[in-house]
Amino acid sequence: MTTVQHHRGYDADVLIVGGGIVGVSTATQLIERHPGLSVLLLEKEASLAAHQSSHNSGVIHAGVYYAPGSLKAEFCRRGAAATYEFARRHDVRVEQCGKLIVATEHVEIERLNALYARCEQNRLEPQMLDEAALRELEPRIAGRAAIRVASSGIADYPGMTMTMARLAQEQGAQILLNQRVDALHEDENGITVETSGGRFRAKHAIVCAGLMADRLAKMCNVDLDFRIVPFRGEYYRLPASKNDIVKHLIYPVPDPELPFLGVHLTRMIGGYITVGPNAVLALARAGCDGGRQHGA
Template sequence: MTDITIIGGGIVGIASALEILRTCPGLSVQVLEKENRLASHQTGRNSGVIHAGIYYAPGSMKAEFCRRGLEATVRFCREHGLPYEQPGKLIVATSAIEMERMKALQDRAQRNGLDVRPVSAAELREIEPNITGLGALLSPATGIADYGAIVRRMAELFVEAGGEIRYGAEVTGLEEKANDVRISLANGTTLQSRHVIACAGLMADRLAQMCGVGQDFAIVPFKGEYYRLAPRHDAIVKHLIYPVPDPELPFLGIHLTRMIGGYVTVGPNAVLSLAREGYSKTSFNPRDVAAMASFPGFWRTLAQNLSSGLTEMANSVFRQRYLKACQRYCPSLDIDDLQPHPPGVRAQAVMRDGTLVHDFLILNTARTIHICNAPSPAATSAMPIAEHVRMLAAHTFKLRGSAKAPV
């Protein structure tokens, strides 16, 4: 029997596995990953940004874990020779109302203990001649990384420390007993583990419900579509360029991101996905659609965000509209500059009343821990999340090692 089984081979699952094994080296720890490789979904399909934590409510887990996570991610990349850069982020205001919102954003960032400063229109033209705006907010610490490479290195360290990773191990059932958890796999195998930590991303709600928790929320998938700029624009910006977010809307908006590979992407938008793990425009999963349709919070969220949802759908269907969203602050782009790039799907937890879960959500039973909501900035925050999970496991499961209560 395994001491701890971690479900999910994304960055949160692998970081948690490594953290637990390092802290409690006498335990047997295994990771179950249903795909044939790690980081197949959210981790391997995000924008690669190392976030600083500007947007998140002071005192929230996102604010604290993101701030610590930036430092931990940069340190890990340095120690292991992994590629990263810190070009900084400019949040660009293009209207008077956005200038007002930017001041509120600066205040929030400073309350989170972050190094940010305003940039005038003149300075913006000087440092980013291809970007147009009335002003901007600069976050110099924001960076970019290859999260797939980070996961692969963490996995190597985990295996070297005695951990096991099982691929093609899709979990279809969890049954918590008095002394163990029975894990059913799609291939008919049943495993036994003293404890389970589920880091299942897009399937988080389903695994939580198997253990009797999480009935008040569901995962609603939102597809983020990106474009890669034509190679002639590989040096179009020096910083990451973000719009000022509308506080009434749930997502940050389309931005320009310098990637580790030396090119620039624009995106993502946020359109409802009809398949949790479907990445084409025509992806459709009857089970996923039925689950959304039967959850009252989905319809309430849809009603509350109908206007923005229709706008996002139109931008998805008509590339010219997507381009106009980019041209607000980068007017030199034209339609031929938007070239194909792989999309991603964000696992967003939604409550029964239709509100989106804005912070990380972690629930537990006597023998299981469930990472129920971990969208962006979860990749940046993975190591602090892993530390929190390890402390929660030590406290709840009474593991050997640190028994310090989680923050």
Template sequence: MAKTYHFIVIGGGIVGLATIREILRRRKGASALLIEKEAGLGQHQTGHNSGVIHAGIYYKPGSLKAELCKRGAALTKEFCLEKDIAFQTPGKLVVATNSLEVERLEKLHGNAAENHIEVQALDAAGLKRLEPNITGLGALRVPSSGIVDYGRICAAMAEEVRENGGVISLNQRVDAIHEHAGHVAVTAGAETVSAGHLIACAGLQSDRLAKLAGMKIDHRIIPFRGEYYDIAPARSSLVEHMIYPVPDPDLPFLGIHLTPTIDGGLTVGPNAVLGLSREGYARLPGNMRDIADYLGFPGFWHVARKNWRSGLSEFRNSLSKRRYLDECRKYCPSLTLDDLRPREAGIRAQAVLNDGTLLHDFLFLQTERMLHVCNAPSPAATSAMPIAEMIVDRLSA
């Protein structure tokens, strides 16, 4: 007979962990199981990002993303203090290097004001005084932006889940999901378990899990590979703040940025190039199933037609370390090729609709007993705890 739980969560990234943690915090005495196909937790998007605690200046005032990010930043820092996890708040500088970016910077300043986020506008001289190795026409300083190791946060969440009676099952790939009148049955390998409610937080595999569960979807996850470099240790003190370019508002990526790490290093990245695999972090080989999946999806071709110029530029930056360096040198001209050391890439799950719309916001699919988180956009790591609150609220509605 299948073992039965009140709740099953699929996905051991930070959103899945935050969700099962929130369930156990609210539903005292509830039984809950988290299923993860990898041998460890936070192995994909959670473990392959810049480690930034975002403040939320990029997001439309009053939007869900803005609210979740601001609350998430506060909750993340509180959690770190509670669990004795190291974090720092060096602050962020968003640097404009041309006249168009200066205009966009002014809009970001307005966003920050409406979102009640403290910022400081700097002219070129003020930027140079604050960061002598950075050049730009102006910048916004966001003092509350922080850095952390999200892997450590995941480990602390997992420990709390187990202490509160939750079960975490690793190395379990889900093969089947069937919703019945009174429960949902999940088969992983030779074992079938059931629960009153299922929550899928599957990130790069979220669309496939939804289809496996019989959900009708009109989107696909398209992987974008983000390539990083470590800055040579001798130059790790090059900057004190995080240094970001001004993002293109039409694209869901923030651009190549310099980021101090919590262990004293300095990284640069990521770019955003079409991935050849959802979960393969080496440049080659690709995964033919993943490639065929997006090549056969109409939305991919709509995106390709609209964004081929930026896509081609990113592809060239991927192939040429010097071109990648040139992007960095727009705001940090003293960087050299020798400063860039290899670092493992990351892969972002970008949800795209059939008509080619790049989803910038959340996408949930829900039935009576299932909730699938089909898109949890950046900054999902920063916002994981309030996202979990929202998920549990939906289960209670």
């Protein structure tokens, strides 16, 4: 049976749906900024970070591609710094290995120069490498020129999620697993949430349901002006003998015709390297964040 502490007729001041990194971080931030606030987080799976938050590349993005002056560019730069700071303070695995964007064809040099200018505008202190400097830094990467961005890195995002969950719980947040939210009803005094395990009442609800966000929004009768179209990216894991093949994250110059970063080599926090992705239109959402790696 599920039990939660009751506060003046409510199960919580704020109820959060979704125990990925966004939901757990929201819980931690709320409780840190408003001590005494009662926070209840409901997750449908048997563990936290069971979906995208544990099936991603683990990259701390520096914010190379975002439009200068945009909130995305600013949040990405500040978020990367905050991510390193949090990981180091709480002993979460993190490595600031930097990233290279490599032009392999002469025609890509113009786009590389434009990216360099964008990195400068986004205050990322990029470094332009010619062919010889690139070869010296990464002997196994052949290219005509490259940009090095030192602030990119990798982190253990599931570990970070668990650490934030522990911090939130230490400050009174309640986290319930195996609670799939099936319905939300709002009235003038708050919100009632029906789950596979019971019924909860809160003054406010925040939904952080990842790829299910649109379905939860529809349950709340929100008019949507977007649609989630799931793509599945498949990555191959290189054999252990290639674990030291590169020191940086290695990316191509993006093709402006495609909304993807292109096939890249990712150093993973577990010490191995992946190559990918391809991009396949996913027929089911559950499958599109669940199969990041294949053996190579």
